[in-house]
Amino acid sequence: MSGGYYVSGAERARKVGDLFRRIARRYDFINDIQSFGLHRLWKRRVARLAGVAPGQKALDVCCGTGDLSMLLASAGAQTIGVDFTPAMLDVARQRLQRLAAKKPRLDLTFCLADALKLPFDDGQFDAVTIGYGLRNLADWREGLREIWRVTKPSGRIVVLDFGKPQNRIWRWLFFQYLQWGVPIYGLLFCGDAAAYAYILESLEHYPAQSGVAEAMRELSCRNVAVHQFFGGVAAINYGVK
Template sequence: MSRSYYQPGAQRAAQVEDLFAGIAPRYDLLNDLQSFGLHRWWKRRLVALAAVPPGGRALDLCCGTGDVALAFARRGIPAVGLDFSQPMLEVARQRTRRLARPGRTLPVEWWQGDALHLPFPDGHFDAVTISYGLRNLADIPRGLAEMYRVTRPGGRLLVLDFGKPQHPWWRAVYFFYLGKVVPLLGACFCRNAPAYAYILESLQHYPAQAGVTAALRELGCTEIALHNILGGAMSIHCAVKPAQGSN
């Protein structure tokens, strides 16, 4: 397990793209195994917190195999899922085709693109979400700024990701699980332990709950709410882009 996928700076994106290209076929299986299936509930909660109004639309960044964008679409909310990994997007497209029914097309589009340079105009979406992707960006403040830019005034920005528990013993147990057990699952089911060792490595460099809250506040977001899950092992940030003319 000598290879490290975590690289600071400009090399970060290439390493992360290589990582996800390699694990795309079994990404969903490993998510279920390492989270005991709970990630599905956390993503449903994220979608509910987005509170997209009737006629609104959502953007899910770093969408991976499409869980969140498809969850919006199943609710009848037009959604765009954007990711830079073509193999992950292909899995998302396959899932969409399997879920389609005669006479019913899910309102979802899949775009390949860079979360740091979004190909959308200002204020285009009623909600912008990112799940387990913010840690992977080479420039986290820029990624949040792009989310803010394409969110309409009064819309919501939401971030779901791994967290850093405050309680010392729970953090130690949790980091042991991420550092030892999760890479073992990666080795057994993907033959790629380093790809799953990356989770803890990236988390150690991630600003997590306090840092993301501060960054959202710096952007000018209001109604910033932090929802800690499993004692802070996971967290959801939910914030509002102020309506035009509000203070």
């Protein structure tokens, strides 16, 4: 059902880009349904862990429709959100226009960029976040290295994504939900079951919270921590450069 999105290199990037182009307009709505609205709470937790203060610089990688970027900017940070799917950025900019009417002083810019080749110098940002994006990259380790590269010394790196529960029964139930439940939502509300079946396919090839924590330590991150939700179905990886 997933359409074989998990392939190597540039071909995977092309397929994933096409996937997000197709679902961009309904992305937020289906995220609310499949997570029962909890993704919004988890993203607020990411923003708190990022700990940005007014005048600091924040980068939100794979920003999608921009909700996490807007949380960082609302905390007063000079924020840039980057994504490689123009359709997702179109939605993000439309949302920003509506938010700017209420919060006209937000310092937030969205730009098109490849997470594996971020167009920024080393050590530019006080905090770098990525929500539900690292798992989708053609090379997640290279993506994490790029995030580390553009983070300032003592800056915070915060990664939110689906997780893999340690409890075997809970993991099986969660994977059944991803295999059957979530694609049904995609079919009913987006007309595209395959796009949402991809979540399980990508997660099966992703080391999730334990692997990301190990990779952060290999990059010499300090204060590495994992914050898990609902027994590990979602998790935040945190580290300090």
